[in-house]
Amino acid sequence: MGLTMSNHLGNKVLNAVFKGQNLSYEKVYLSLHTGDPGDAGGSEVEAGGYSYARKEVVLEDWTTPSDKTVETNKEVEWENLPGVTVSHIGIWDQVSGGNFLWSGELAESRSLTAGQHLRFKAGEITAEIDPNS
Numbered sequence: 001m002g003l004t005m006s007n008h009l010g011n012k013v014l015n016a017v018f019k020g021q022n023l024s025y026e027k028v029y030l031s032l033h034t035g036d037p038g039d040a041g042g043s044e045v046e047a048g049g050y051s052y053a054r055k056e057v058v059l060e061d062w063t064t065p066s067d068k069t070v071e072t073n074k075e076v077e078w079e080n081l082p083g084v085t086v087s088h089i090g091i092w093d094q095v096s097g098g099n100f101l102w103s104g105e106l107a108e109s110r111s112l113t114a115g116q117h118l119r120f121k122a123g124e125i126t127a128e129i130d131p132n133s
Contacts, residue, residue: 005129007039009101029054029095030076032118033103041100042089046113049084050114054095068129076120083114092113095107102127 005013016023031054035043045052061074086108091102104125110118 001070003105005102005127006041006100008099009036023057023080025093026060027056027058027117028101029056029092029098031090031092032078032081032084032086033090034084035087036105037088037090037100039100041103043088045084045086045092050076050082051080052078052082055097063123070128071123071126075122076125078118080115081095081112081118083112083116085109085111085116088120089120 012021012023015021017123031037031041032042032052032133033041033043034045037043049108055076057072061072062070063073064070071099088103088105090100090104092098092100104127112118
């Protein structure tokens with residue numbers, strides 16, 4: 001599953017390259033979505049009495065970028081989720097609120113019953129600068 005950069009992050013990258021502005025994150029947060037989150041992170045799963053929250057992924061949990069791609073190098077798991085069908089994943093700069101950075105559609109949606117877990121193996125989540133090239 002490849003993730004696509006949001007307008008917010010694209011502008012931050014351009015400002016870093018062409019305006020010398022700082023672009024630094026020590027960690028990011030993965031989110032689950034029931035539909036296309038668009039450019040603003042919509043359709044995020046709601047806890048609804050269960051324990052859904054964005055998952056922190058620190059810098060060491062990503063591989064060294066190569067060919068404009070980076071991927072997780074550890075397993076990411078959500079436990080005790082509400083009954084939902086997850087079709088997309090997102091990346092944010094904050095555990096709640098914050099700026100939406102990246103989004104991607106799962107190769108196959110995952111339907112969960114209340115209380116189930118959702119796990120992505122190391123390497124299953126990738127972020128690409130130019131996924132359509």
